[in-house]
Amino acid sequence: MEFKAAKWIFIIGTSISAMILLGLTIDTHRQVTALTHADQLTPQVIAGKAVWEKYNCNDCHTILGFGGYYAPDMTKAYWRLGAEGIKVRVLGPDKVFANSMRKMPKYDLTEEEVKNLIAFLKWVSEIENNNWPPQDQKYKPGVNILVAGVGMSKGAALIKEAGCLACHSLGGVGGLQGPEFEQVKRDKDYIKNYILDPRSINPDATMPAQRVSEEEAEAIAEYIANLKEGRK
Amino acid sequence: MKYESQKIAYPYFVVALLLFVLQVVMGLWLATNYAFTLPQWLVNVFPFSTARAFHTNLLVLWSLLGFMGATYYMIPEESKRELYSKKLAYIQLAALVLVGVTALVTIFINGMGITIDNPWFNFNQGRPLLEIPRWLDLLVVVGALIFLFNVGMTILKGEHWTVTQAMLLTGLITLSLLYLFGIPVYENETIDWYYWWWVIHLWVEGAWELVVASLTAFALIKLTGVNKEVVEKWLYIEIGLFLFTGIAGTGHHYYWLGAPRYWLYVGGVFSALEPLPILLMVIDVFKWTRERKMELVNPLAWTYMGGGALYHFIGAGIWGFMHTLPQINYYTHGSQVTVAHGHLAFFGAYALFNLMFFYFAIPEIKGYRIYDDSRGKLGFWIMIFSMTGIGLAFSGAGILQTYLERVLGLGYMTAQAQMQFWFKAVIGIGIVFFIGVLRTVTDLLTLRPKM
């Protein structure tokens, strides 16, 4: 091959690729407004992003799959944990993760900062990103696998997978924030309502409302209600 | 070596090597964070996030210092004149060392929870790999401008425009311009990551490849005596292919961040072709060596060049290709599979390149051609084997994570608990790697002529 030909391969190849990237970047900017619901980028959401960056959260947690791989992905954290769930974790990581294998630093966030952060994570959770991550899609496969594979009751599987054990314990395993499940001496309906909205029963409750469906709450409640009758 | 001012490369190499050691120490500490439970008080002052920022920023800084030193070594010889200003080169090194030290301190302070409520002044940008405070970026820009000015003036005043030189300069200018996309405060998280990849991806799969390919071509010609014109012809073709696949290949990071769906096709197709130019480069290096016109007087530098080309292909080409198609990336994205690839690719493409250049240039700078390379060889093989072990251990963890967390849908921590074995393996093999690094670095810093 001629030297000249090689030079033209370089020039043409580079230009084509650069034009594709630049052209699609312009189009991406046009479409991103709709895909990310950019009209809902309120000052609170923007302030929440600043909080996320101020404390360098992103070097432990991934978001949209990018960042540190040391702690759970935050893309759908709002969907998984709800506002209250995020709040207790951010304000009291030393308590919530007291029994966890990995710890999270306890920083002094203001109430305002936590609110902004939650608004930001809520906004992120609504980005239309081709349904990633797979594990946070609405229909959680983990529960089904535990039910089918290990022969666990649906309630027990949900307790494990929905994160209840971050605060409560079962069989001596789990967190210390909430009561041990073995000590909960309540009936099924009471527990079910408590799971769905703790403050409807006790206005001073510190437990966040859980983002589970009615049926799921019922399965969990049934399991816990039966614990007191003997099984440990 | 023909020009006195080429010696300026040496202090750059020394600083780079020291930062390399520190990077690996931080890596061992990160693995400890993964494999063991640390007390809360320690996590409150020196969390994983701080250590990760150290580990990655040290990597970037020592890589760049290596490239800059190598550039200062090459440019006088190519343009057949002394460097435009030695003094500026020292000032630039001082500025970059100052940036490095300041960044380590500010990031540490931020990790303790001492923050400033302003994204321009906070001690940490809070964006992975781009952590250094925005006000420090100003000093980075000053350092880069001094560097480009110094190199540009040398070339302009010299009597020689060579293709290798032009490629190198293009790579360096592009690299600097791309850095600017990492500085603004973006309001939209999606747009933020979109341009974050213009720095990260377009660096390692674009501008850095250009820089490294040009410097390798220079060293290759010096080591083997093959015809410059032929090497430069292939340089055009390889870099052309690198950029053709790599620029649009940026799309392989745009699958899941809220960008239009066509990126799944554009990113998938172009990035799947990225291993091709790397393979061409491997073939090239071995071909020129076989057809060399002179005796190999520096066999260790050649071992690094051949080993580096192969490792570049394995880490970037094969490990990159494995998860670059959207069908697979959907399950592996942001998992330990990414970590395995990151380690193998950076080590193969950039760490081994820098070490190759150091082994090539330091004997020349010190004024002898033949040196005792037995310690250096040992260091090379220890590092090669242990980094392969680290890559495989992370891959083991990554495959488990992909299956347990992404396919079965188990909770994040439930899956991590099953991966502990592999994290412990990383610590064990990492200690061996560290020994290899110490061996290599001490060897380079105390290179002696062969008796």
Ligand code: HEM
């Ligand atoms: C020397 C060249 C390369 C280096 C140094 C490199 C390095 C890296 C690093 C550090 C990351 C992780 C970034 C992060 O999320 O924090 C990454 C991601 C990635 N790289 Fe490379 N890479 C190289 C070449 C390639 C090539 C040639 C391919 C494809 C053939 C490739 C495919 C990918 C993919 C698909 C990801 C995203 C992984 C994910 O979704 O989490 N890389 N690379």
Ligand SMILES: [Fe+2]
């Ligand atoms: Fe990439």
